Amino acid sequence: MSTDAPQPPAGAEPAPPAGAAHPxxxxxxxxxxxxxxxxxxxxxxxxxxxxxxxxxxxxxxxxxxxxxxxxxxxxxxxxxxxxxxxxxxxxxxxxxxxxxxxxxxxxxxxxxxxVERMDRILEVDTVDQVAVAEAGVVNAVFSRAVAEHGLFYPPDPSSWEMSTLGGNAATNAGGLCCVKYGVTADFVRGLTVVLADGSVLRTGRRTAKGVAGYDLTHLFVGSEGTLGVITEVTLALRPAARAPLTAVAFFPDPAAACAAVADYMADGTRPSLLELMDRPTMDVVSAYRDLGFPPDAGAVLIAQSDRGDQAPGDLRRFAGTASRHGGDAVVAEDPAEAELLLAARRLVAVATERLGAYLADDVCVPRRVLADLVDGVAEIAREHGVRITCVAHAGDGNLHPHVLFDPADPAEAERAHRAFGAVMDLGLALGGTITGEHGVGVLKRDWLGKELGPIGLRVHRDIKHALDPYGILNPGKVLPAAHDAGAVH
Amino acid sequence: MSTDAPQPPAGAEPAPPAGAAHPxxxxxxxxxxxxxxxxxxxxxxxxxxxxxxxxxxxxxxxxxxxxxxxxxxxxxxxxxxxxxxxxxxxxxxxxxxxxxxxxxxxxxxxxxxxVERMDRILEVDTVDQVAVAEAGVVNAVFSRAVAEHGLFYPPDPSSWEMSTLGGNAATNAGGLCCVKYGVTADFVRGLTVVLADGSVLRTGRRTAKGVAGYDLTHLFVGSEGTLGVITEVTLALRPAARAPLTAVAFFPDPAAACAAVADYMADGTRPSLLELMDRPTMDVVSAYRDLGFPPDAGAVLIAQSDRGDQAPGDLRRFAGTASRHGGDAVVAEDPAEAELLLAARRLVAVATERLGAYLADDVCVPRRVLADLVDGVAEIAREHGVRITCVAHAGDGNLHPHVLFDPADPAEAERAHRAFGAVMDLGLALGGTITGEHGVGVLKRDWLGKELGPIGLRVHRDIKHALDPYGILNPGKVLPAAHDAGAVH
Known part of the structure; x- marks a missing residue:
């Protein structure tokens, strides 16, 4: 979803002047x-x-x-x-x-x-492989800084060149590397959080382990600014990873690709990247730049291994697994070829954006039913008469369906929004979640009750009220209005 | 700390008959x-x-x-x-x-x-590598059951043959494998929790990722039964690990061993086990069974690698690192020899228990200062005139000092308790935590405020009150009484 610089969102209107009319x-x-x-x-x-x-x-x-x-x-x-x-x-x-x-x-x-101007990296500890940084440090700046010490900060949301460590923590950002290394939460050891009343809370610790008191750190991670404002993060690091090798495999249909994913993940090797694109996504990318996708391919998988000497063997196993499921795999001979293979995945965002308006969904399901989800999304597109492209962090079962539509056509926009909701309903029906990594915010607030149920929502509200009794922190985000509990859209 | 069966603790008195006198x-x-x-x-x-x-x-x-x-x-x-x-x-x-x-x-x-009789394993999913079990399933029973499916549940507290998945989750149990695989929390994806008022809450999900709402799962993990009663757990599994290779290295003193630990951990390889014993621990074990420890060794490290073909290389690097720090390493030739090397570590609990009374501490510090902690504990032992043995999950900086004393000697018992507290104070002064994996319970309740500070304690109480307004759940555990906040002996 990233481009070079933040832009006003589609549909935003200019704000009226502030000041005089305030209470x-x-x-x-x-x-x-x-x-x-x-x-x-x-x-x-x-x-x-x-x-x-x-x-x-x-x-x-x-x-x-x-x-x-x-x-x-x-x-x-x-x-x-x-x-x-x-x-x-x-x-x-x-x-x-x-x-x-x-x-x-x-x-x-x-x-x-x-907190964007709180952008200092306070400490990089190479012995304990841990770093402390202010919340406004940009992910990529931080990742490059620790790389100079031979260390590796894996979380890599698509926005990593712009997004900040604090924002990544507040939303528990994911990315391409999660399939092997986990999400942002897995790297957050401690936080400085300013609470609703201005109190400064330090959570967690810098040690590898610790069980003194409740895990407040992970209560704030992913709470999207509704419980406190993260101003400082203590992050675990890893030793530098080896440069990855890359392979691609084309499949007759998404079901075959998903079956290969489930098989490959079950065999014990964790790829450092395992992405899926469906045919509609390949078509969108091809319209932007011809990358020579086979015309009869119904889906493509891209896999990487960063296990050094073992990477060639990992990718041979990947190719073998793909082949057993009717796929046709190519292992890149060198980094340049690998870059070309990954380019297709990287172009999805920009190629989609130039088509105009779309709604980006973010459901995550058990890998076992990923094929059902992809097939179901195609069915939803047909039913609602809209175009939906699917790209997935396939190893995690995390699908990003993009519902494309013409906002100038109110009927189509209405169908697009219905399709967007239908995708979440399908994800929940398949035992998944409405959001794998993007968060709830305003966009999915009215679906949260469907996933959490009334008791889950009540506990969320109780905790929100305990930490922010006047509801001043990011009101209207994440939690649906109380009267909506359980009754959404 | 485990022996074959639970026994009444030292100092327990028989309970008076219950019933008539109740309010x-x-x-x-x-x-x-x-x-x-x-x-x-x-x-x-x-x-x-x-x-x-x-x-x-x-x-x-x-x-x-x-x-x-x-x-x-x-x-x-x-x-x-x-x-x-x-x-x-x-x-x-x-x-x-x-x-x-x-x-x-x-x-x-x-x-x-x-919940001990809630002992059913409800599901093992080999495709998504996830299992669902009731809280009373014994860790070892579960681990063996998933192993039959070619899967691996790493968390291995010493009590694993007796302790349950629910108890492990409620205390966020650690173990020997944490250095490579992490603690119990890292494997818990979802919970069924009964709240104080009897409401049944489902937290989390079975998918690899998910950010819908607050991370309630990890709020309950490690909360020691003060926020709710865990009745069911959804656990992530891994593919079966290879049988480990083992090495030991003897060092002139703990500082040299700790320096080797920091070096070896920083080089990029995560051992699947990395344990340290100091000289007093070796003496306790030797008094129980002669394992031929070199008389001049001040500390011993035991390391394992379970990376299959790469394990011999891992242990050669370990031996090289040990050697650079004045250590003398031996790599086991076969599993039987490895078992013998590990036996020393396994005998610590039983060899310590037969000496009589002791207080088991559990501080965790950054690896960088582990040597300072071990040296400081020896100094505390001298100062207080008590015997303290140190065994450590060294790769995690998690030290278990055992303060040995004669409970029939009130003066010595008093000195032992002071030494026990001094060890925690030292751990905090070194940037660590009062408990790496055992929890707070009653034992360390009065130290918690020192680690969390007044705002941390207040947030703990606010959350406790939000979830358990009448304070019926495990009262007196974890949180110090309100008037003690910040002011602990």
Whole structure:
């Protein structure tokens, strides 16, 4: 989903000027903060606010912010939250705004609280293979910095060149490497979190193990800014990985490719990447650039192994598995050829974006039923008369169906939204989740109750209320409104 | 710490008969439960209650329970908690009672709620490499069952032949394999948890990834029965590992051994086991059985690799690293010799137990300072005039100092308890945690505030109160009494 720079989302309207019309408590809060923060830290310029209203989720509502605070320290974040808590002003945490679920979208009269300028790497410890960084450090900047110490930070969301460690932690970001190395949560050992009332909480530890008290770290990871604002992260690192070898295999249909995935994953080897594209995705990519996809291929798998001397054997086994399922595999001879094979996967985002509007889904199911999901999505596309392309982190059962539509055609837009919901319903029916890695935000808020059930929702609300009794932190995100509990769309 | 069967802890006194003297709400609750549960499920026999009063933590207070319920289903657990909630009766969850922190110890007038009879493995899925089991399934039974499917469940606490999956999850149990495979939490994908009011909550999912809502699963993992009662677990599995190769290396002193550990871990290879014993531990083991330890060795490391063809190379690198730090390494030629090398480590528990009373500590520090911790513990032993032996999951920086003492000598017992506390203080001063894998329970409750600080404690209490407003779940465990916050001896 990443392009070179954040852009206003499709459908965003210019924000009206902020200021005069604010209620008195908000005006007082902004005046206090302006007086106490360094000059230029709190911004109310309407153009700046308009540019920060939304993340990269298309078709998600966003409100009109009252101010943007670009914090440079945990203390400044604490000041903002303490003040907002006192005056009951909503606060929306932000960093790079590369999220795909509207989790960083403004609500009316809120303070946008950005940690993007908290961008210092505080420590890289090569003995314990752990690092401490501020929340606004860009993933790629951090990954390159630790690589200079011979270390490896695996989490690699598509947005990694732009998105921040804090945002990655707040959304528990995934990526291509998860199939072998796990998600962001698996690398977070500790956090500094500013709570709704401005208190500064340190969670977790820097040691490899520890069971003193509740696992608050992972309660905040993935909570999308609704429980606290992450300002600092302590991250586990790994020794540098070897450069991967790459193979591709073309299959007559997605079912055959998915069967090969299940077989290959079960044999014991964890590939460092295992991606699937269906025929509609290949067509979208081919329309953008001809990569010579076989015209009769119904699906393609791309696999990598980064196990050094063992990688060639891993990929031979992959090719053998593919062949047993009717696939036709090629192992790249060198890094340049491997890069070419991966290029197709990398072009999906840009090739899809140029087609216009789409809704990006993100269901994750057990690998056993991934083929049923891909087939079911194709059926949903036919039923609803919309085009849906499927790309998957196949080794994890995490499918990204993109529902393409013409927003100028209200009937088609309506069908697209229905198809988008039908995909989530199918994912749940297959024992999966409505979101594998993008999060709930505003986009999937009304589906959350279907996945969690009424008791799950109640516990979520109880915890939210315990940590943020006035509901100032990212209101309207993740949790559906109370009267919607269980009754969604 | 494990022996063949659970035994009453040192210092436990026989419980007085239960029944007549109970307050009215407790009597009513027990009468209702007796009427609604199958015959024999609720037991008030004083001998049975006495036998179930305590876990395996020595010198931890335990109260007098009013009843023991041996639940056979989530519904029965729900009935017990719903009733206890209505009548404000404390409930102490139990399973195998192999814990080492008093987390399963009775409080006066409580219902002991055992899930030990919920012992069915419900499903083993070889394609998705995931299993579902009831909380009372014994770890070793489960591990062997999945091994029959070619799968591997790594978490291996010393108690694995007795302890249960539910207890392992409730305490986030560690073990020898953590250095490579991680702790119990890393394998828990989802839970069925009965909440304080009897509501049944399902957390998490069976998919590899998922970010729908807060990570409640890991909030309950390691919460030691204070937030809910785990009745079912969904666990990730791995493909079967290869039989490990083993090496040992003797060093002149612990500092040299710890330096070798840091070096070996930093070079990129994760051993599947990396244990350290200091000289006092070798002496305790030697007194039990002569294993031919070199008389001048100050510490020994045992390392394993389970990477098949690569294991010999891994252990050659280990031997080389040991040698660079003044160590003298031997690689086992065959599994029988390997078993002999590991025997020393396995004998620590039984050899220590026969010496009489001891307090088992469990601090975990960054590997960088493990040598400082071992040296500091030796200094604490000298200062306090007690004998302390040190065995460590060295690759994780997790040290188990055993403070040996004569409980018949009150002055020595007092010094032992002071030394026990001094070890935790040292662990915290070195950037570590008071407990790497055993948990807080009653044993370390009064130290928790030192590690978490007042804001951390407050958030713990807020979450506890949100989930268990009447405080019926395992009262007095983990969290220090409110007036102790921050002020611990």
């Amino acid at each position: 008195a408590p908000l005006r007082t809060a902004l005046a206090e903060l302006t007086a106490r923060l360094p000059a230029g830290t709190l911004v109310t310029d309407p153009d700046v606010l308009a540019a920060h209203r939304s993340d990269r989720a298309p078709f998600c509502p966003s409100g009109t912010p009252a101010a943007l605070v670009r914090a440079r320290s945990t203390e400044q974040v604490s000041l903002v939250l303490g003040t907002a808590h006192r005056y009951r002003v909503p606060v929306v945490p932000q960093a790079a705004r590369t999220g795909l679920a509207g989790g960083a979208n403004a609500v009316d009269g809120c303070i946008l609280l950005s | 009215a709400p407790l009597r009513t609750a027990l009468a209702e439960l007796t009427a609604r549960l199958p015959a024999g499920t609720l037991v008030t026999d004083p001998d049975v209650l006495a036998a179930h009063r305590s876990d395996r933590a020595p010198f931890c207070p335990s109260g007098t329970p009013a009843a023991l319920v041996r639940a056979r289903s989530t519904e029965q657990v729900s009935l017990v908690l719903g009733t206890a909630h209505r009548y404000r009766v404390p409930v102490v969850p139990q399973a195998a009672r192999t814990g080492l922190a008093g987390g399963a110890n009775a409080v006066d007038g409580c219902i002991l709620l055992s």
